[in-house]
Amino acid sequence: MDFDILKKIMSDHLINLHINQYDNGVNGTLKLAENHIKSLPECTSERMSSSEIKFYYKNKLFGSMNGQIPSTSDKKGIRLCKDKMKTENLLSTNEISTTESILLEEKDYDKGLEIAKKSQRPLVLKPLNMYGGRGITLDVDESNFEFAWNNAKKEYDETTKIFKVLLQPILSGVETRMLVVENKFNSAILRVPANIVGDGLHTVNELINKKNTARMMNPHLKRLPIKISDVVKHNLEQLGKTLNSILEKDEIVFLHNSSNISLGGDSYEISHLVGDSLKKLAEDTIKVIPGISTAGVDIMFESFNDSSASVLEVNPGANLRMHHYPLKGEPKTPVNDLIDLLLKDFKNKLNK
Secondary structure, three states: OOHHHHHHHHHHHHOOOOOOOOOOOOOOHHHHHHHHHHOOOOEEEEEOOOOEEEEEEOOEEEEEEEOOEEOOOOHHHHHHHHOHHHHHHHHHHOOOOEOOOEEEEHHHHHHHHHHHHHOOOOEEEEEOOOOOOOOOEEEEOOOOHHHHHHHHHHHHHOOOOOOEEEEEEOOOOEEEEEEEEOOEEEEEEEEEOOEEEOOOOOEHHHHHHHHHHHHOOOOOOOOOOOOOOHHHHHHHHHOOOOOOOEOOOOOEEEOOOOOOHHHOOEEEEOOOOOOHHHHHHHHHHHHOOOOOOOEEEEEEEOOOOOOOOEEEEEEOOOOOHHHHOOOEOOOOOHHHHHHHHHHHHHHHHHOO
16 A cells, blocks of 8 residues: 555545534445345345345345355456465456456465565565455565465464465555446445544544444444554554654655554445556456356556556455445445346346
8 A cells, every 4th residue: 555645546536525424324234235125116035144145036046145246256256366475366267457466375474575685676575365455464564574474374273274374575556346236337435544534633543433423323333443453553653653753744644554444444435436457457357267246346446547557356245335335425325236237137137
């Protein structure tokens, strides 16, 4: 994440956007699906479990969702996307710009450390097959390689998975989740690391409290406040600030390096800003993944019209609800759009 580029985007396009207000939030993606089905003539839904729902038109099944994943996604494609190395190789083979990773197993600690010593650029160390930012460390070099390795290992120790990590150079730019629904670009969410914007009056601590109050009004973010952790205090210290510092007006301070929403990150819907080249890159990425037509594509770019942007990873279980409730920017309705497209395809087949 290039924080200089991110600060410029925020200053130029995002700071002055109003924070979205939501009268009523719907809990869960499948509840959004149920509500939309009720609005469609001759359509019904059936909850099979807490994580699965089926959709019917005139009592005939036309689709389903299991968690965030629609019935149009097959298991082979999902498994492929879970293996970041295989995904990277597939994208490279199809001439889609992506990361250049080195796969390391538990026995390869010394090899990884040597790579970190020799690298001219900061690195990222991430688990091969985990989502949600788990076990990822940014800006890895010789000095913190052991911490990064153990950070990933700690996540693996809580699972039955075999320890495998990717070590890759950090790409320049900012990361955005580009959502593709049934092969068509649908929404772009810029996930910004937990941050506060100064007003010349309030302390860092007060600004965090104000930000958390605003997040409480958001159905998706209300359970994910900014927490004043040791990491936050350390990052403030690195900037020469404390919780009692007063920030200048419009001064942006990032409290975390990770853009993970669960750490208090912000979600900005920026479909109106991203250019056609980025939207096409997201669509082209999905086209080369067998058996996947709906997924989140994480893309790193330096500008909204970047023709040399790179794909970081593909997530077929991407959170759809997030796009319904961005902190700022126009809310989208990918759950509704997905159901509409499944129904349209079903009706077309009936009429043949």
